[in-house]
Amino acid sequence: MFKNPLIRRYRYSLMRPAQFWVYTSIYISILFLMLLINYSLYDFQRVFKTLEDLHVSLYTQLLFIQCLLLLIWAAFNSSSAISLERSERTYDFFRILPMPAYQKMLGILAGKNLVVLLLASINLVFLLFYAYKAQIGNQMLFQTLFALFSTALLFNTGGLLISLCAKGKNKGSKIGGIILLVIFGMPLLINSMMALSQLSMLQGKTATFYTLRLPILVLIGSAAIYYTIWNIIGILRRMNKEDQPLFSRFGALLFLAAYYAFVIGLLFPHVSVVRNEMLAAFWWLTLIPALIVPYITFFKTENYLELSASYRRKNLSRAKTLVSFLFISNLSIAAVLFAIWVIAVYVIKLYYKIYIPNLTHIVLVIASFYLFLMLLLEITKTYDSEHGKIFLLAGFIAAAYLILPPIFASIFEKEAVAFYSPAGFLFMVLTRGLNNVYSAAGICLYNLLLSVIPAILIIRRYIQILSPQHPA
Amino acid sequence: MIVLETDKIRKEFGSTVAVNDLSLSIYKGQVWGLIGPNGAGKTTLLRMLATLLRPTSGTAKLLGHNLASNFLAIRKQIGFMPDFFNLYGDLKLWECLEFFAQAYGVEPRRIPDKIKEVLEFVDLQEKRDSLMRHLSRGMVQRMGVAVMLVHEPEIFLLDEPASGLDPKARIQLRQILTRLSRDGKTVIISSHILTEMSGFCSHIAIIDRGSIVVQGSVEEIQSKLSGAIKVIIRVIDNPQQAAEIVSRFPSAKLLTSQDNTITAELVGTESDLAILNTRLVNNGVKVSAFYEEKINLEDLFMKITSNKNEPVQNV
Numbered sequence: 107m108f109k110n111p112l113i114r115r116y117r118y119s120l121m122r123p124a125q126f127w128v129y130t131s132i133y134i135s136i137l138f139l140m141l142l143i144n145y146s147l148y149d150f151q152r153v154f155k156t157l158e159d160l161h162v163s164l165y166t167q168l169l170f171i172q173c174l175l176l177l178i179w180a181a182f183n184s185s186s187a188i189s190l191e192r193s194e195r196t197y198d199f200f201r202i203l204p205m206p207a208y209q210k211m212l213g214i215l216a217g218k219n220l221v222v223l224l225l226a227s228i229n230l231v232f233l234l235f236y237a238y239k240a241q242i243g244n245q246m247l248f249q250t251l252f253a254l255f256s257t258a259l260l261f262n263t264g265g266l267l268i269s270l271c272a273k274g275k276n277k278g279s280k281i282g283g284i285i286l287l288v289i290f291g292m293p294l295l296i297n298s299m300m301a302l303s304q305l306s307m308l309q310g311k312t313a314t315f316y317t318l319r320l321p322i323l324v325l326i327g328s329a330a331i332y333y334t335i336w337n338i339i340g341i342l343r344r345m346n347k348e349d350q351p352l353f354s355r356f357g358a359l360l361f362l363a364a365y366y367a368f369v370i371g372l373l374f375p376h377v378s379v380v381r382n383e384m385l386a387a388f389w390w391l392t393l394i395p396a397l398i399v400p401y402i403t404f405f406k407t408e409n410y411l412e413l414s415a416s417y418r419r420k421n422l423s424r425a426k427t428l429v430s431f432l433f434i435s436n437l438s439i440a441a442v443l444f445a446i447w448v449i450a451v452y453v454i455k456l457y458y459k460i461y462i463p464n465l466t467h468i469v470l471v472i473a474s475f476y477l478f479l480m481l482l483l484e485i486t487k488t489y490d491s492e493h494g495k496i497f498l499l500a501g502f503i504a505a506a507y508l509i510l511p512p513i514f515a516s517i518f519e520k521e522a523v524a525f526y527s528p529a530g531f532l533f534m535v536l537t538r539g540l541n542n543v544y545s546a547a548g549i550c551l552y553n554l555l556l557s558v559i560p561a562i563l564i565i566r567r568y569i570q571i572l573s574p575q576h577p578a
Numbered sequence: 579m580i581v582l583e584t585d586k587i588r589k590e591f592g593s594t595v596a597v598n599d600l601s602l603s604i605y606k607g608q609v610w611g612l613i614g615p616n617g618a619g620k621t622t623l624l625r626m627l628a629t630l631l632r633p634t635s636g637t638a639k640l641l642g643h644n645l646a647s648n649f650l651a652i653r654k655q656i657g658f659m660p661d662f663f664n665l666y667g668d669l670k671l672w673e674c675l676e677f678f679a680q681a682y683g684v685e686p687r688r689i690p691d692k693i694k695e696v697l698e699f700v701d702l703q704e705k706r707d708s709l710m711r712h713l714s715r716g717m718v719q720r721m722g723v724a725v726m727l728v729h730e731p732e733i734f735l736l737d738e739p740a741s742g743l744d745p746k747a748r749i750q751l752r753q754i755l756t757r758l759s760r761d762g763k764t765v766i767i768s769s770h771i772l773t774e775m776s777g778f779c780s781h782i783a784i785i786d787r788g789s790i791v792v793q794g795s796v797e798e799i800q801s802k803l804s805g806a807i808k809v810i811i812r813v814i815d816n817p818q819q820a821a822e823i824v825s826r827f828p829s830a831k832l833l834t835s836q837d838n839t840i841t842a843e844l845v846g847t848e849s850d851l852a853i854l855n856t857r858l859v860n861n862g863v864k865v866s867a868f869y870e871e872k873i874n875l876e877d878l879f880m881k882i883t884s885n886k887n888e889p890v891q892n893v
Binding site for chain 1: 588590591592593594628629630631632634635650651653654656658660662663664665666667668669670673676677678680681682683725
């Protein structure tokens with residue numbers, strides 16, 4: 107492992123002998139203080155009834171420390187590696203290193219976390235010791251550690267991916283992030299500490315995934331591993347093709363399809379018990395990713411220009427160029443992503459035999475909302491290089507699109523107006539279903555009318571990009 | 579041997595064309611200066627050649643490798659120094675060089691010697707065990723060169739290497755770059771400060787608004803643009819006689835005669851220069867100096883960019 111030049115570099119900067127002894131001494135001091143307090147509580151205060159209770163408590167506390175080390179500290183290190191390279195102006199040297207992307211990724215994940223890994227290794231020894239003393243079953247211990255390590259991988263790769271995607275190099279935002287993490291993270295940590303103490307209650311509890319019954323921790327760990335793989339693919343793509351969208355066309359389709367398969371497998375075995383809740387969760391859990399995935403898949407103007415130049419090199423006819431361009435354009439990929447969502451909806455209808463009144467009309471209305479939002483997104487992507495604030499303008503329009511109909515509905519006391527917002531419409535579908543087909547047609551028409559101007563702007567932009575002024 | 583060849587390489591950022599269908603061929607051992615005002619496209623071009631930016635269109639080959647498809651092989655064989663950079667402040671100089679040597683695949687047993695060699699080359703051997711963050715800006719810049727040198731690349735790409743340096747550091751850096759060019763390395767260096775480039779560039783490309791306005795060897799460009807050789811003659815006595823001889827010499831034009839210095843313009847070859855020199859000496863003029871005045875890059879740049887609308891000249 108130490109053959110990786112990045113790990114060696116981090117070892118030089120993070121693990122000089124003085125630093126090594128400082129970190130180790132602090133950890134050992136904390137550990138002994140913790141043992142001292144706990145044994146004192148057992149011996150003098152009689153807080154723990156039996157020695158086993160004391161050991162369970164120590165096991166929980168050590169597990170909590172392990173979580174802090176691997177999920178918080180390590181993830182913070184992984185997510186700050188690239189932003190640090192940017193702010194220190196060493197990023198160009200990092201990028202140009204002739205190392206394969208996977209080596210760079212491993213170098214950061216392991217190298218930047220050398221201290222954390224050292225402390226976590228020491229902590230693991232104590233954790234295993236107290237797990238044995240507390241008579242935590244092997245199966246439970248394995249499941250807990252599997253869930254912990256896989257989640258740590260997910261958090262660390264996720265942090266690295268986010269920092270690769272972020273463009274900013276502002277140190278201030280990092281400090282702000284830490285403050286926010288402390289303010290909002292502390293209650294979460296306290297809660298998770300309490301949850302960890304109840305961890306043994308999960309013993310024997312299983313969850314159903316399609317027809318498969320799995321221990322909950324194994325399911326969590328497996329899901330974490332699965333999404334870690336996606337993170338790794340994203341990191342490698344980001345390192346190799348920095349100016350390309352995070353998702354390739356095929357990658358986006360595969361990710362969304364697999365995500366829907368995961369959500370359906372997780373939610374619908376329980377649909378006979380809590381139908382409405384599962385349906386509501388399904389709508390939200392599937393529609394929001396259908397909006398987010400295009401955002402990280404869409405081409406920017408620069409990508410379109412490269413595409414246009416490649417068509418020119420091939421000497422394609424004008425009609426063929428246009429057809430090929432439209433075929434690969436952002437709007438086509440949005441249409442395919444939406445089609446995947448529609449397939450997911452009909453799968454739950456047909457496979458799980460769930461009756462949703464006027465489902466086709468609901469899908470059509472959602473398609474019209476989706477069309478307008480995707481056109482807005484395409485405008486931000488294609489005009490961003492010329493109008494730096496276009497994203498703000500589009501964001502404002504999207505917010506107004508979402509919020510204004512419910513506001514007007516309450517001002518004019520006409521509930522139906524609220525359904526012209528995607529949020530209002532979904533609320534209606536979730537609470538009472540779609541009963542009035544005519545109002546659905548009205549919403550579709552309203553969205554189509556709203557889409558006219560964005561569509562014209564996009565066509566104009568496409569023509570500019572494909573114009574012969576841009577030579578091959 | 580061609581080490582770098584670009585064919586209509588182009589980079590667009592939205593509606594801005596940063597590099598406009600630029601074609602360039604660079605041979606081994608040439609030292610190219612990319613000269614141009616700020617925003618001319620020099621940095622974008624260098625960053626594309628360094629595989630840090632993807633061209634919108636066009637192709638480029640570095641040492642036979644395609645820029646777009648074989649970037650790892652290219653990265654191994656180039657040394658790149660960006661315009662604004664820093665090196666890892668928490669590393670000692672030798673650690674920093676060791677890191678880059680390892681990352682670039684230098685044989686492990688050769689690394690200690692290589693570190694010593696490059697530190698000597700950039701005159702930083704005394705700082706070997708200092709932390710990078712304790713170096714001055716000029717030293718960091720020299721370390722940038724050391725980092726480039728440690729893996730013995732075939733091509734050096736330097737983007738505005740002297741920007742932000744004090745005069746002393748500038749001179750030191752210039753000495754290092756002159757040594758590189760003397761060692762027969764292929765170097766491409768960009769600058770908007772023309773005096774930085776004169777002396778060690780064998781070729782120049784003047785870039786303006788993403789296009790090459792003129793390119794070629796310095797001598798070729800000088801003679802092409804000036805059309806005549808400017809000669810400076812310094813004599814010990816009798817400058818009037820010397821001026822008369824010069825003015826009578828076919829294809830020579832007397833420009834000035836001040837004190838003991840005569841300036842003339844001569845349309846001809848180097849042998850014509852030799853004949854004029856012999857004629858002066860044979861007529862009893864004691865010549866203390868006789869040399870051709872090189873047109874400086876600043877004059878050249880002004881001369882070229884004043885004809886901005888003229889087509890690209892290949893000389």
